[in-house]
Amino acid sequence: NANNGIKDEL
């Protein structure tokens, strides 16, 4: 999910 710092958005 988006909390582990992975930026899955552009």
Place this chain on the structure above:
Amino acid sequence: MNIFRLAGDMTHLLSIIVLLLKIYATKSCSGISLKTQELYALVFLARYLDLFTDFISVYNTIMKVVFIASSLAIVWCMRLHPLVKRSYDKELDTFRHYFLIGGTFVLALVLNEKFTLQEILWAFSIYLEAVAILPQLVLLQRSGNVDNLTGQYVFFLGAYRAFYILNWIYRYLTEPRFTRWIACVSGIVQTGIYADFFYYYFISWKNNSKLKLPA
């Protein structure tokens, strides 16, 4: 991926296509701020550093490459293309955008998710994108009349971040621990900066008149 984010990305892509179309079709970049284009190139370069380290999806990778390549191509075109660069409104495009770069970088040093180079540059790219349109809006106010394609370019650019706000609301409601405060607050500020442009754009559309921004 949700419909709001897809709509946002497609609107963003559309804004770039409209700008490329304007420059290619008219062989002119009058009314376009080179400083804003340089800021966008910086935004994408600072944000997509993870292009080669974190693979998210084919879509994500392709869009990052497209955004970086198109923003650099536009800057190259406005600076070096023999025909296009002559139509650049150098004397109107005088916003001191170095202050925007410095200010947003300092803010990113203070406000970030983690004090690492990649996170600081990511936060910098988020803050810089929020203010990157300012030189363009100032130039439009100075140049008085706005040609249709330039007006549409700015409109789509503003609309894309508005879709992203809907995306963040949707993700906040549907994903248990989704928080992206930096992007969300900055995105709201960014969309707010377009508010007056949207207003005049709507008026000109309603009256079917030429878009004019008050000086």
